[in-house]
Amino acid sequence: MWHVPCQDAGEDTVLWRADNDECKAYFSSAKTWNNLRDKRNEVSWRKVTWFSQAVPRHAFQVWLAFRDRLSTGDRMKNWGIEQCCMLCGEKNETRDHMFFACPFSFTVWLNTAGKLFGNAITPDWNDTVSSLLQQAQTRIDHILRRMAFQTVIYSIWREHNSRRHGGVWG
Ligand SMILES: [Zn+2]
Structure with missing residues (x-):
């Protein structure tokens, strides 16, 4: 849930979107790629x-x-x-x-x-x-x-x- 920014909530921090759109403080290239890529079903062959x-x-x-x-x-x-x-x-x-x-x-x-x-x-x-x-x-x-x-x-x-x-x- 998003809140209206306010001074009392503390400093802004940078977060990276990881699994299931959950945000983390660290960057993972694998998780980011997984988020960005076009997911397709695995093919049997x-x-x-x-x-x-x-x-x-x-x-x-x-x-x-x-x-x-x-x-x-x-x-x-x-x-x-x-x-x-x-x-x-x-x-x-x-x-x-x-x-x-x-x-x-x-x-x-x-x-x-x-x-x-x-x-x-x-x-x-x-x-x-x-x-x-x-x-x-x-x-x-x-x-x-x-x-x-x-x-x-x-x-x-x-x-x-x-x-x-x-x-x-x-
Ligand atoms: Zn032939």
């Missing part, structure tokens, strides 16, 4: 993207894929550019086609991660993500599955870009 063993540049690529921010053909269309799948020629190049409905990508995915996933290996993006969210038989399998997923996404996207740019930008 967070654990498939950011984990301690992940290679940062692979994780970033995977984050872009989850957000569907990669410049696949369906997104290029919005910019007036026609682009078929750079890997198999399929007309409709989407994120889900690339990982791993595309016959080229699925072959890479199968050869890399087939043993780790067994019967659960699939060309379907959502099914792949669901099985990555489930606990594997051992902790090491759990980590390896996610690492394989990230490495394959990163490598396929690099291959895709090198074909798109005629190999000039590697």
